[in-house]
Amino acid sequence: MKKNQIEGKQIQKPNANLSEIKEGLNSVQEALNQKIIRPVEEMHSILKARAQDLAVKKKDETVQSKFVEIVMFKLASETYGIENTFIREVYPLKDFTILPGVPSFVLGIVNVRGQIISVIDLKKFFNLPERGLGELNKVIIIRNNKMEFGILADIIHGTRSILLEEIQTSPIETSGIGAGYLKGITNDHIIILDAERILEDERIIVHQQSE
16 A cells, blocks of 8 residues: 555656646746847847948938039139038128238238138139129138138029039139139039138238238
């Protein structure tokens, strides 16, 4: 009788252990589901969001690298453009003061909200045909990290975005402007000036330092 009871206990004990093992496995599986599988799903979601952000940034950088924003203006009979990154502001030509003993291409100085700005007449600087001053004349204030001055414009035509591929860098035939001051010309004959080169011209720098 004791043997049967012992045998019965021996038979029941494995069943109990199997149940406990299954219960333990279920608990482990549940823990794994909570601690491993869910974070992996979250990781996929995060990585997908990051990939989308990178794609948008890359697209923006591509768009920015393909286009340049310019201000268009008239000098004599031609339309010119200067990159917006070099332009501080466009100011109407009002009263200006003529300075004695300066090069002929220096129109004079203007007071822009308390700041004295020299104004350069690019028509004289580049030996372009001249025309008289009028109400439409504007001063385009250009600058880099070393220099700042205004250039006289006959008329401002506004701003425009231009494809870099549209700017032809082949030799340009213009009346007086050297190729070193030009970045190129667009398909519709807008001449893009090299503002950095103009700002670093020694003749203008010498004059600015002598004031």
